[in-house]
Each structure stands twice: as structure tokens, then as C-alpha cells.
Amino acid sequence: xxxxxxxxxxxxxxxxxxxxxxxxxxxxxxxxxxxxxxxxxxxxxxxxxxxxxxxxxxxxxxxxxxxxxxxxxxxxxxxxxxxxxxxxxxxxxxxxxxxxxxxxxxxxxxxxxxxxxxxxxxxxxxxxxxxxxxxx
Numbered sequence: 001x002x003x004x005x006x007x008x009x010x011x012x013x014x015x016x017x018x019x020x021x022x023x024x025x026x027x028x029x030x031x032x033x034x035x036x037x038x039x040x041x042x043x044x045x046x047x048x049x050x051x052x053x054x055x056x057x058x059x060x061x062x063x064x065x066x067x068x069x070x071x072x073x074x075x076x077x078x079x080x081x082x083x084x085x086x087x088x089x090x091x092x093x094x095x096x097x098x099x100x101x102x103x104x105x106x107x108x109x110x111x112x113x114x115x116x117x118x119x120x121x122x123x124x125x126x127x128x129x130x131x132x133x134x135x136x
Contacts, residue, residue: 043068043106048134051118055125058084058118062134065112070105071120077101080123087117089131 045063055075061068071084082104083097088111096107117130 043070043108049132051120051127051129053120053122053125053127056082056120056122058120058127060118060134062136064136065110066108067111067116067134068106068108069118069120070103070107071122072103073101073122076103082120082122084120085118086111087119087130088112089114089116093117093119 043059043061043063045061045066045068047059048062049060051058051060056071056073058069058071067086067088069084069086071082073080073082079099079101081097082100083095084105084107085093085095086107086109087093088109091109091114094107094109096105098104111134113133113135115131115133117128118132119128120126
């Protein structure tokens with residue numbers, strides 16, 4: 001009987017080792033795919049507006065009392081300066097800027113029922129619109 005317990009313990013170790021190996025292989029294969037999916041940032045809520053300009057567009061989303069915006073380049077590929085900002089009336093702007101290929105953002109802030117000013121740029125093109133009231 002003592003020999004069977006040793007074999008059972010060895011078998012258990014082998015199984016757990018195989019499970020770990022299978023998990024490592026699975027994560028190795030799926031890892032790059034999931035990273036690409038997370039690279040495209042997304043705002044929660046429903047789309048309430050799209051502001052277009054010469055080199056891109058800003059997509060604005062509303063979820064409860066929060067507003068979220070993402071700037072997308074019209075022709076992605078080249079690295080260039082991009083920015084997006086939301087300023088609720090009576091508050092400081094929430095800004096995200098940098099050098100990107102495809103999009104910048106999201107920026108998210110609580111606006112409640114206040115009006116907002118939205119600014120965005122991609123390269124030399126820009127848009128600056130306000131004061132909008134995005135109702136629930």
C-alpha cells in the first residue's frame with residue numbers, strides 16, 4: 001500500500017506540472033492577441049457627439065454624470081502630436097497629449113449637468129468647440 005501512495009503522489013505532481021505547462025503555453029499564445037485588443041482604448045457609455053476636423057475627429061461619450069472623449073487620426077500611421085481635453089464649466093480642463101500614431105485618450109471627467117468645452121488636435125489640425133450641454 002505504501003508503494004501506491006508514492007505512485008499516486010508522483011502522478012499528482014506530474015499532472016500539476018502538465019497543467020502549469022499547458023497554462024504557460026496558453027498564455028504565451030494568447031498574450032499578444034489580448035495586448036493588441038487592450039491597445040485600443042474605449043470610453044464607457046453611449047456616443048453623444050463626433051467633432052470632425054481636417055486631420056481627425058473627436059468621439060464624445062456620456063455615461064451617467066461622466067463625459068469621455070477620444071481623438072482619432074484621420075490617417076493613422078505616422079507619429080505626430082495629438083491631444084484631447086474636456087473642460088466642464090467652472091472647472092479645470094482634463095488633458096491628455098503626446099506623440100501617437102492612431103489615437104489619444106480617453107479623457108474622462110465628471111460633468112454632471114454642466115456645459116463643457118472640448119478641444120482636440122492631430123498634427124496641425126485642431127478643433128475647439130463649446131459650451132455644449134450633453135444632457136443625460
